[in-house]
Amino acid sequence: xxxxxxxxxxxxxxxxxxxxxxxxxxxxxxxxxxxxxxxxxxxxxxxxxxxxxxxxxxxxxxxxxxxxxxxxxxxxxxxxxxxxxxxxxxxxxxxxxxxxxxxxxxxxx
Numbered sequence: 001x002x003x004x005x006x007x008x009x010x011x012x013x014x015x016x017x018x019x020x021x022x023x024x025x026x027x028x029x030x031x032x033x034x035x036x037x038x039x040x041x042x043x044x045x046x047x048x049x050x051x052x053x054x055x056x057x058x059x060x061x062x063x064x065x066x067x068x069x070x071x072x073x074x075x076x077x078x079x080x081x082x083x084x085x086x087x088x089x090x091x092x093x094x095x096x097x098x099x100x101x102x103x104x105x106x107x108x109x
């Protein structure tokens with residue numbers, strides 16, 4: 001079977017199809033940025049603020065669920081005391097800071 005010509009008897013413009021395809025990729029890229037990349041960057045900034053705000057005496061919860069009190073802070077390591085154990089954890093493992101009074105500190109201000 002031979003291809004059917006369009007109603008006007010002309011083939012579709014390949015440049016218009018290319019522009020349309022590129023436009024759709026651009027729209028998808030912008031959507032991808034706002035749905036995935038931007039929220040991740042915001043979470044990373046909040047985590048960095050949280051890590052900078054902790055100080056000795058604060059209660060923290062690690063990402064693995066260990067609750068402890070900060071004893072000392074070094075370059076990349078936080079020393080915590082949990083019950084009778086003293087542990088060194090990476091700063092990146094700190095999931096939540098509870099402050100000195102045990103309540104969740106507000107890092108969004």
